[in-house]
Amino acid sequence: MTAIIKDREYLDFLSWQKKMGCPKTKLTLAEFSNTGRGMMATKDIKAGEVIVQVPERTLVTMKSLQSLYGARIARFGNKVNAHMIIALHIALLVQAPEESGWLPYLRLLPKKFDTMPVRYPPELFDLLPQNVQAHVHKQKAKIMSDYKTTLEFLRSNSDLLTRPLQYEEYEWAWLVVNTRCIYLDAKKQVAADNIALAPMLDFLNHTPDAKTEGFFCTKTKSYKIRTLLPYKKGEQVFINYGPHDNCFILVEYGFVTTSNPYNYVTVDNDFLELSIPGETPTAKKEKLDLLDMAGYFGDYVLHRNDVSFRLMTGMRLRLINPFHKSSVATQLAIAQWHDVINGELDQISSENERMVPIYIEKLCDEMLAHAKTKLNILVGTLDYKQ
Structure with missing residues (x-):
């Protein structure tokens, strides 16, 4: 059973996208019985078609945030990383959403991440395989380390805050970035300026069977996703997060897939x-x-x-x-x-x-x-x- 989502929040998001220069797509947000929210084809899509095009001005990257934080980061030193700064930016937007201009996007972000093992209560966490528990411990340590560095950064940049930044707020923003970011160039996954949040693209769900290619188009100054598989009208359109087993997907994204060939x-x-x-x-x-x-x-x-x-x-x-x-x-x-x-x-x-x-x-x-x-x-x- 599939239900197309036409609530006010999504319609406001579409209007916001139009103002930001995002071209129309053959996709719409829908609720799927097996995967939850995802993107549905509103028309037949041929193999080789671009399914999503995100203008550079709506990509949230380390580069795009230079105008806001560049001088502050330069004064702070090299302790920061792209994930940390983008997460801080999202947390700050949430503190003053009406003023940010990004409210339509912020409203569609997950309200909580209870399916992420890092958020599991002890009685559920203890049931996870030990290798998964070890992965979660590393993730938790990374979030905490980034949070401590962020607090250190904010001590000399307190004017950025509307109120003190609590750990729960930062953890939520960090998980937003972790579960929704893309790599602008898959060949440079260690580059500090390589990850990005891409509104609309991040509504696409994962399946290991999906075949897509992503690339930044210098001519249109936008990031594009092209599907290498066709889709019929009414079908859910997917992307592929990479050749990951379910343990990795659970820890990093908060879900698992059936018949995962990489398990x-x-x-x-x-x-x-x-x-x-x-x-x-x-x-x-x-x-x-x-x-x-x-x-x-x-x-x-x-x-x-x-x-x-x-x-x-x-x-x-x-x-x-x-x-x-x-x-x-x-x-x-x-x-x-x-x-x-x-x-x-x-x-x-x-x-x-x-x-x-x-x-x-x-x-x-x-x-x-x-x-x-x-x-x-x-x-x-x-x-x-x-």
Whole structure:
């Protein structure tokens, strides 16, 4: 079920766009049952057509903000970054939206980011995979670091503020930039002046199947998105945020996609906790030390149709039993294990190779059981809150 959005806020936004020189498009904002708000084709769109054109004057970039903050930034030094300054700018616009001239755009930004893991309550955060939790911790630290630097910047630029800037205000603005910015040149993603907020373009949702190309057109002085796929009238039009797995998309954008071809599962902790019959604690530690010395400790992943070589390597070593490092038999098995890594042998032994898929399946079964337990906890938490 799809419903075209024609509320006053969106109509005001369209009028604002027209005043800013944005050309008409074959897109309109709509509510989709499976993805929420997104852009719908109002007419058939051919492959190769430009679907969105954003004039340079409406792009919010480090360059466009130079006239407002350039001298202040120059006096402050090189502690600032584009993400931090654009987030500060959005936060300041929200403090005085009527005066900014950007109210129609600001009204259409998300009111909150509760689907972002960085905003999860502890009982929900604790159910996330550990690699996702680690990603969230880094993101939280980055937001906090940028906020502290922003406060330091504002101490000598307090005239910019209508009121003190609270962490929650800055976090919201930082997430606006993080979830909606584009790279003006994908080849220069580390350039300080490379990210931008692009009104209208940022209403397009992501799918890994979308094929588009974005480029800045010097002739029209605008950023354009061209679709390489056709769309029929009434279909949702998508862009592609990049070849990211669902864990990355969840942390950075607050959603996941079904049938994501880039999905993989990190199994580092599950590998460490896997019980191998006959493996003593001493033997396990010695094996893990060997993996570390050989450069194969950690980063064990399962893809949709593949098992990583690192995981296979780790499992082969774990399945050498009995394991007595001082014995000739164990030393021979270790040497053969190194030969397998180097491609000089196909296997340590036929028995070892036979057991590898069995224990990888066992690892998967234990992970599934663990996941079901967490899902049951989640369902119970949601039922309790309802």
